[in-house]
Amino acid sequence: MNNEFVFVGIAIVVGIISIVLSLVAIHNKKLSVAIIAAGIVSLFASVLYLLMAAPDVAMTEASIGSGLSTLIFFYVLNKIKRSDA
Amino acid sequence: MLKNILVALVLSVMAYMFYNAYSSYETRTELTGMSHHFASKGAEEVGAANLVTSIIVTYRGFDTLGEVTILFLTASIISFFLKLKSGDKEKIIRRDTSELLVTASQLLIPIIFMFGIYVFMNGHLTPGGGFQGGAIIATGVALMIMANPNISLNHNVIHWVESISGVSFVIIGVLGIFLAGGFLDNRMFSLGEFGDFFSAGAIPIIYSFVGLKVGAELSNILNKYQKSQKEI
Amino acid sequence: MMEYLELGHIGLIIGFLLILVGFWGVLTQKNIIKIIVGFSILNTGINILMVSLGYVKGKTAPIIDAAVAQGEGHDVSQSIVDPVPQALVLTAIVIGFGITALMLAYAMKLYNAKKTLEINKFNDLKW
Numbered sequence: 348m349n350n351e352f353v354f355v356g357i358a359i360v361v362g363i364i365s366i367v368l369s370l371v372a373i374h375n376k377k378l379s380v381a382i383i384a385a386g387i388v389s390l391f392a393s394v395l396y397l398l399m400a401a402p403d404v405a406m407t408e409a410s411i412g413s414g415l416s417t418l419i420f421f422y423v424l425n426k427i428k429r430s431d432a
Numbered sequence: 433m434l435k436n437i438l439v440a441l442v443l444s445v446m447a448y449m450f451y452n453a454y455s456s457y458e459t460r461t462e463l464t465g466m467s468h469h470f471a472s473k474g475a476e477e478v479g480a481a482n483l484v485t486s487i488i489v490t491y492r493g494f495d496t497l498g499e500v501t502i503l504f505l506t507a508s509i510i511s512f513f514l515k516l517k518s519g520d521k522e523k524i525i526r527r528d529t530s531e532l533l534v535t536a537s538q539l540l541i542p543i544i545f546m547f548g549i550y551v552f553m554n555g556h557l558t559p560g561g562g563f564q565g566g567a568i569i570a571t572g573v574a575l576m577i578m579a580n581p582n583i584s585l586n587h588n589v590i591h592w593v594e595s596i597s598g599v600s601f602v603i604i605g606v607l608g609i610f611l612a613g614g615f616l617d618n619r620m621f622s623l624g625e626f627g628d629f630f631s632a633g634a635i636p637i638i639y640s641f642v643g644l645k646v647g648a649e650l651s652n653i654l655n656k657y658q659k660s661q662k663e664i
Numbered sequence: 665m666m667e668y669l670e671l672g673h674i675g676l677i678i679g680f681l682l683i684l685v686g687f688w689g690v691l692t693q694k695n696i697i698k699i700i701v702g703f704s705i706l707n708t709g710i711n712i713l714m715v716s717l718g719y720v721k722g723k724t725a726p727i728i729d730a731a732v733a734q735g736e737g738h739d740v741s742q743s744i745v746d747p748v749p750q751a752l753v754l755t756a757i758v759i760g761f762g763i764t765a766l767m768l769a770y771a772m773k774l775y776n777a778k779k780t781l782e783i784n785k786f787n788d789l790k791w
Binding site: 402403405406407410411414415418419422423425426429 | 482484551559560561567568570571650653654657660661
């Protein structure tokens with residue numbers, strides 16, 4: 348029962364951070380900040396999956412959602428910035 | 433102005449629906465229906481310790497086949513979109529790569545590939561499986577591309593790995609019809625001792641093919657995005 | 665108060681809020697890349713929602729080991745969370761990556777056509 352209490356505390360902190368970061372991702376004018384914030388939301392979501400007893404989903408989200416997705420966003424951003432200059 | 437009002441209206445209707453859904457929600461205390469059957473009978477019917485794996489590969493194996501097909505279609509459409517126009521010369525990227533990244537990648541890439549293979553071979557015993565292992569292999573490929581931007585991955589190898597593992601996945605599924613109860617039934621081989629590496633019938637084999645296929649497809653997508661950087 | 669806030673409820677609240685924020689981004693943003701970021705947040709929110717619907721209070725992950733099999737009355741289903749939503753979400757994450765990659769490729773194609781990412785500039789079909 349004590350364990351559950353700690354889990355609830357961590358989940359509340361992670362949830363508040365990820366909602367604030369998602370607002371940053373939508374509201375910020377700089378694209379790179381938005382992409383990084385969306386990646387961190389994904390990473391905190393994987394912590395939340397781990398707390399909700401879903402290790403398989405946590406692994407997938409950490410490697411695909413926050414790793415590869417952010418990488419391809421930056422490929423596109425780099426391409427667009429370079430043809431601007 | 434009108435647009436802002438409409439957006440606010442849509443969002444508040446959605447929030448009201450969510451509030452109603454939330455207020456009638458109670459945390460579950462036990463499994464019911466299909467989940468109860470999977471949980472209580474899964475170990476003896478399929479023989480895999482990881483119940484998520486047994487649902488993905490055996491109970492809902494047909495969905496996994498469809499999903500791998502969708503991923504293949506996505507990779508093909510992306511390579512169609514990002515194709516270099518014929519006649520465009522490929523530009524050589526003169527980006528300085530840091531010494532640390534190059535040295536560390538030489539050390540890390542074999543370990544990352546080995547970890548990916550470990551994850552999808554042990555998908556029936558521990559958390560992990562074909563999709564996670566494939567994604568880990570793709571991150572290894574991403575590191576390789578980062579460390580050496582002018583590398584050209586061998587296209588034929590990626591395509592052959594992808595095609596052969598896809599065809600083998602379907603062939604094993606069809607074998608299940610003849611040797612066991614139906615398409616993608618894993619009891620065509622003996623289920624073995626519960627919890628051993630060689631257990632759960634065909635699940636380790638099927639999941640290894642899924643892992644190779646997913647890894648090849650994700651690497652293909654990354655490679656296409658890297659190639660598109662070279663276009664002038 | 666503290667008995668009311670369980671892990672399932674928190675997951676539900678976070679999922680709903682992320683869905684609303686993502687939807688707001690999709691509806692109000694002008695830049696195509698920002699719209700895709702909004703879609704990706706929406707996707708994360710829906711996945712969190714589905715996993716928290718499968719959460720059962722105080723149970724462990726759906727992997728049968730010695731501790732789980734020896735649980736109450738040797739019945740596995742008494743000591744694990746629901747594995748079905750987890751399998752669905754695992755599939756959905758991989759498909760979500762494919763969709764994001766496809767949208768980004770299309771955004772690149774649009775940028776090459778008009779050299780801009782403002783969605784209001786793409787009005788060729790507007791009449």
